[in-house]
Amino acid sequence: MHGVVPEDTDFMIMIFTALYCEAKPIIRFFGLKKDTGHHLFQVFKNDDIILLVTKPGIVNAAIGVTHLCSAYPPNPSDLLLNIGICGAGDRNIPTGTVYLCNKIYEMDTGIYFYPDMIFAHPFEESGIVSSSNPVSEKHSADIPELLADMEASGIYRAGILFFQPHQMFFIKIVSDYLQSDKIDSSIVSELIGQNIPEITAWITRLHDGMTNSSPVFSPEEEKMLAEVSKNLRLTVSMQNQLRQAARYYKLQHGNFSANLSSFIKKENVLPVKNKHERKRAFEQLMREFA
Amino acid sequence: MNSLCVNLLNPPFSHIYIEKGVVDHPNTVKILSRFPKSTQVIIKHYKDIFNRSRQNYPVQKQSQNLIIAEKRPPFVYRGSPLCQNFGNDNFYYANTVINCVYNCEYCYLQGMYPSANIVVFVNLDDIFGDVRKLLKSDPVYLCISYDTDLLALEGFLGFSEKWFEFARFYPHLTVELRTKSANLNSLEKLTPQENVILAWTLSCEYVWEKYEHGTPSPMQRLNCIEKALAKGFQIRLCFDPVIYIKDWEDEYGRLIEKVFRELPAGKIKDVSIGGFRIPCDYLKDMRKNNPNSAIINYPFNAVNDVYSYPPDLSDRMNSYMLGLIRKYMPEEKIFTWK
Numbered sequence: 132m133h134g135v136v137p138e139d140t141d142f143m144i145m146i147f148t149a150l151y152c153e154a155k156p157i158i159r160f161f162g163l164k165k166d167t168g169h170h171l172f173q174v175f176k177n178d179d180i181i182l183l184v185t186k187p188g189i190v191n192a193a194i195g196v197t198h199l200c201s202a203y204p205p206n207p208s209d210l211l212l213n214i215g216i217c218g219a220g221d222r223n224i225p226t227g228t229v230y231l232c233n234k235i236y237e238m239d240t241g242i243y244f245y246p247d248m249i250f251a252h253p254f255e256e257s258g259i260v261s262s263s264n265p266v267s268e269k270h271s272a273d274i275p276e277l278l279a280d281m282e283a284s285g286i287y288r289a290g291i292l293f294f295q296p297h298q299m300f301f302i303k304i305v306s307d308y309l310q311s312d313k314i315d316s317s318i319v320s321e322l323i324g325q326n327i328p329e330i331t332a333w334i335t336r337l338h339d340g341m342t343n344s345s346p347v348f349s350p351e352e353e354k355m356l357a358e359v360s361k362n363l364r365l366t367v368s369m370q371n372q373l374r375q376a377a378r379y380y381k382l383q384h385g386n387f388s389a390n391l392s393s394f395i396k397k398e399n400v401l402p403v404k405n406k407h408e409r410k411r412a413f414e415q416l417m418r419e420f421a
Numbered sequence: 422m423n424s425l426c427v428n429l430l431n432p433p434f435s436h437i438y439i440e441k442g443v444v445d446h447p448n449t450v451k452i453l454s455r456f457p458k459s460t461q462v463i464i465k466h467y468k469d470i471f472n473r474s475r476q477n478y479p480v481q482k483q484s485q486n487l488i489i490a491e492k493r494p495p496f497v498y499r500g501s502p503l504c505q506n507f508g509n510d511n512f513y514y515a516n517t518v519i520n521c522v523y524n525c526e527y528c529y530l531q532g533m534y535p536s537a538n539i540v541v542f543v544n545l546d547d548i549f550g551d552v553r554k555l556l557k558s559d560p561v562y563l564c565i566s567y568d569t570d571l572l573a574l575e576g577f578l579g580f581s582e583k584w585f586e587f588a589r590f591y592p593h594l595t596v597e598l599r600t601k602s603a604n605l606n607s608l609e610k611l612t613p614q615e616n617v618i619l620a621w622t623l624s625c626e627y628v629w630e631k632y633e634h635g636t637p638s639p640m641q642r643l644n645c646i647e648k649a650l651a652k653g654f655q656i657r658l659c660f661d662p663v664i665y666i667k668d669w670e671d672e673y674g675r676l677i678e679k680v681f682r683e684l685p686a687g688k689i690k691d692v693s694i695g696g697f698r699i700p701c702d703y704l705k706d707m708r709k710n711n712p713n714s715a716i717i718n719y720p721f722n723a724v725n726d727v728y729s730y731p732p733d734l735s736d737r738m739n740s741y742m743l744g745l746i747r748k749y750m751p752e753e754k755i756f757t758w759k
């Protein structure tokens with residue numbers, strides 16, 4: 132994003148994949164269009180979803196997330212979804228099994244990250260090891276979790292700067308038994324593609340169920356408060372006290388416009404000429420909310 | 422984002438995080454046996470999950486998970502000056518559990534802790550050990566249910582019972598267990614003791630209905646207290662916090678009348694009265710988390726980093742409550758927090 136101000140920052144789901152072949156079935160499923168404004172990463176989007184291909188590795192993943200979230204700062208009801216393939220340390224797990232990660236162990240640093248597990252989901256659950264270098268099958272006994280990838284911890288590290296832990300989801304599809312060098316990109320696309328309907332149905336339902344709490348003051352009320360504060364030349368501390376009293380009054384009684392109007396109409400209050408008059412007027416104003 | 426569609430959520434305790442070091446602790450084993458369907462996640466230290474940055478307390482509250490951990494020293498803390506000590510000098514509190522299954526809008530825990538998940542410390546014996554040490558020099562007054570509601574968790578935890586058993590051997594120890602629960606089954610398993618006080622917080626109907634989400638109604642609490650009195654438990658009534666609401670005099674007037682109609686005043690150990698008060702830092706976080714809550718958005722007065730009602734209102738509320746309660750209880754048994 133070379134200084135381009137995004138027109139529409141109202142994305143709801145931010146998806147990150149490491150590889151284009153992981154992204155391909157998602158792009159196709161949602162009919163995402165390439166966003167040519169980004170030169171460092173491949174980015175695809177529609178009105179609701181934006182997807183970035185980070186390239187493999189923990190550091191690349193973190194940079195990719197930071198890049199996109201800096202360009203489009205998420206709001207409290209947006210979600211981050213990391214989808215990708217992973218290796219499994221247990222050959223009894225069929226390839227194509229979908230996991231939601233409840234714990235991410237960063238092999239390079241020994242640090243654990245925990246996404247919140249608040250939402251019901253139809254997938255298997257496991258911890259995952261993220262490592263900068265691929266973990267090979269002969270070292271599978273050394274990894275403390277069932278699954279292994281090369282991005283999840285980087286996504287978490289960067290994601291937590293913009294999201295809360297309940298907004299981030301790490302979905303991994305088993306593609307191999309820690310021989311990732313042998314996987315063909317078409318197989319990766321197929322593994323992701325066959326699970327995309329279920330994953331997207333779930334994440335969309337989640338997103339639809341989230342509601343943003345609306346601000347306490349309406350734009351008109353904000354305007355009235357600003358006007359009174361200006362006319363009375365209130366100090367910052369007085370403005371804070373006024374806002375707190377107005378907020379409480381509104382939450383208790385539903386409306387405070389009448390109180391402010393009646394105050395403004397009182398002829399003996401305005402204009403305030405000195406500190407003394409301001410203090411007196413402010414006390415009078417606060418009594419309106421008592 | 423503060424509210425979520427209920428059917429999207431995992432049930433409470435769907436996930437239990439267990440510190441590696443206490444996986445085999447008998448209390449852990451017992452707790453886990455009560456939640457066979459929960460997903461168990463092994464962790465190194467409870468703070469790795471409890472103290473994560475940017476957690477959303479109200480969201481987590483809607484689907485609380487459990488963290489089983491080992492309490493490290495200090496095991497026992499000096500009582501806060503914001504809490505009533507009922508005339509006891511050596512006032513301490515101990516946390517065997519952090520956070521609560523109830524969801525009172527005014528609860529300070531939302532401002533005190535970064536997470537709404539419930540932490541259970543299974544190594545009660547270490548805490549008992551520390552209390553024993555304190556008792557060697559002086560009598561001890563110990564509150565064990567401040568940062569939680571221990572009796573509400575008794576069904577799967579059994580910690581109240583363990584405290585009762587412990588206190589039996591130490592006559593110089595006085596234990597206060599504060600609760601809003603109406604857990605009759607748990608009471609059945611406890612044996613009344615002189616030095617263990619069950620302290621019930623009582624609120625008027627309006628406060629209960631509007632702000633004490635998930636708690637038993639005042640009537641249910643009263644029924645439970647009545648049974649507890651009949652069994653011979655030491656009972657304290659806490660009208661604390663008294664909350665300023667519209668028609669507060671009528672509301673609290675009705676409450677006091679109902680309380681002393683239902684309960685034999687002569688059997689009650691003592692009563693406390695206290696207006697809502699909270700450290701400024703906690704309230705700031707609570708307001709951020711819950712901007713639409715009227716009760717925590719009251720324009721409180723800040724004195725010494727503590728928010729409370731303006732002095733004239735505080736005085737009016739205290740003397741009103743005192744006046745009502747004095748009709749039923751001798752003044753020396755009424756403790757007012759000022």
Ligand code: SF4
Nearest residue numbers: 521523524525528569
């Ligand atoms: S019962 Fe007590 S500890 Fe529990 S939420 Fe209510 S005020 Fe907080």
